[in-house]
Amino acid sequence: MPHPIPEIPGELLEDSHTAQYLSERVAGLCGLRGTRFPGSQPVSFTSSSLSLLERKDFWVCEKSDGVRVLVYILMNENTNHQDVWLIDRKQRYFKVEALHFPHWERTDQPLRDTILDGELVLDIDPKTHEETLRFYAFDCLVLNGENIMAKSLLSRFGRLRNWVVGPFQKALKAFPEWRASAPFEVLAKEQELSYHIAQVLNVHIPQLQHGHDGLIFTCAESSYVPGTDENILKWKPPSENSIDFKLQLRFPPSPHDPSQPDFYAKPVGLLYTWLGRDDYEFFDEMELDDDEWKAWKESGEQFDDRIIEVSWDNDRSTWKYLRIRDDKPHANHKNIMKKIMVSITDGVEIEALLERSDAIRTAWKNREAVRNGKAPPAPEQRRPGGMPLTPAASGGRTAMPPTPGGYGATSQPAGSSVVAGLRR
Numbered sequence: 022m023p024h025p026i027p028e029i030p031g032e033l034l035e036d037s038h039t040a041q042y043l044s045e046r047v048a049g050l051c052g053l054r055g056t057r058f059p060g061s062q063p064v065s066f067t068s069s070s071l072s073l074l075e076r077k078d079f080w081v082c083e084k085s086d087g088v089r090v091l092v093y094i095l096m097n098e099n100t101n102h103q104d105v106w107l108i109d110r111k112q113r114y115f116k117v118e119a120l121h122f123p124h125w126e127r128t129d130q131p132l133r134d135t136i137l138d139g140e141l142v143l144d145i146d147p148k149t150h151e152e153t154l155r156f157y158a159f160d161c162l163v164l165n166g167e168n169i170m171a172k173s174l175l176s177r178f179g180r181l182r183n184w185v186v187g188p189f190q191k192a193l194k195a196f197p198e199w200r201a202s203a204p205f206e207v208l209a210k211e212q213e214l215s216y217h218i219a220q221v222l223n224v225h226i227p228q229l230q231h232g233h234d235g236l237i238f239t240c241a242e243s244s245y246v247p248g249t250d251e252n253i254l255k256w257k258p259p260s261e262n263s264i265d266f267k268l269q270l271r272f273p274p275s276p277h278d279p280s281q282p283d284f285y286a287k288p289v290g291l292l293y294t295w296l297g298r299d300d301y302e303f304f305d306e307m308e309l310d311d312d313e314w315k316a317w318k319e320s321g322e323q324f325d326d327r328i329i330e331v332s333w334d335n336d337r338s339t340w341k342y343l344r345i346r347d348d349k350p351h352a353n354h355k356n357i358m359k360k361i362m363v364s365i366t367d368g369v370e371i372e373a374l375l376e377r378s379d380a381i382r383t384a385w386k387n388r389e390a391v392r393n394g395k396a397p398p399a400p401e402q403r404r405p406g407g408m409p410l411t412p413a414a415s416g417g418r419t420a421m422p423p424t425p426g427g428y429g430a431t432s433q434p435a436g437s438s439v440v441a442g443l444r445r
Contacts, residue, residue, distance in 0.1 A: 024232025031115035065364030079215035086232030087142030144230035216382035259368025266292035
């Protein structure tokens, strides 16, 4: 049975002027010209992604099955109180009450202009069946008015964990009434180094109290990129890779009046991919089996003209309906759809991913040795007769002396020690 997807809590902002003001303020903090949703989006995992995991430092975590939201924390200029807004992918704003984020140093002062990225999920205790709404934060775009998107994930996550989530949780211990009235819990999402895939699969996922549908690999070296980010990889088994289309139902003609559709008969689903703005293009048909159509009719849901998530069913050679995606304003863009199609035909099974873990670890350790100044020296170049090449003979370049402290002797960004909290 699929895990339930939570409703976004709080009060939906209906005032268009306030929504425009907040959108422009968020865009300004994020350094964006337009007022689009500033969140990053992953690309689907393909066979070429394996070599990318060897070339760069990535982190890995489970892909939660929830609602993607940004948390925007700001000071209300009219009330001089801290406001907290949730922003979904449709650019809707939900105001939530009873959340208090203190400054990490001046704990008696509220945190100001801060934007967090994460997933809102509904955790269900397997023993008591008690439901708990939790926000699992995995990134920070803006911290107390400072845009930190250009910093590495290593640095951003350190700030998120140590300067936002940590002080927030300490405040809840100091003020138990805050915990009792909070609309949801706030946690930093657990991460592992990319070669600890087995740890995520065998330890993290079995302990989850919410649904999941794959793995997310995020480059620890790169900056935060609004929109599609080639350095965030979404892995699913090839058979489970899914695409979001707009669905239109086409019913056969009524036997009593061929000019009218027969709404009681089983229709054919037409799948449309997004071209941008409000433009769509037909892509393929989706056949419904009898049981599926019966379930649709009994549900009372309107499926026509909705965004739905589908995967390819090899046994039936057609698309298989998974769920309605009302959290998304549009289907996948045609360019994204094409990339997901590649991941379906050129996907990577979990066995191949696990087999590559040792090579990923070796490459990571070699880069780490270079960063720490502990890498072995390169083999000495020699003439055919065995004499070492002079600087002139090797291009006129002489080796530069190491900087004090070796590579990376400059001070580390605050919060970068977060890597110490990940399994080595």
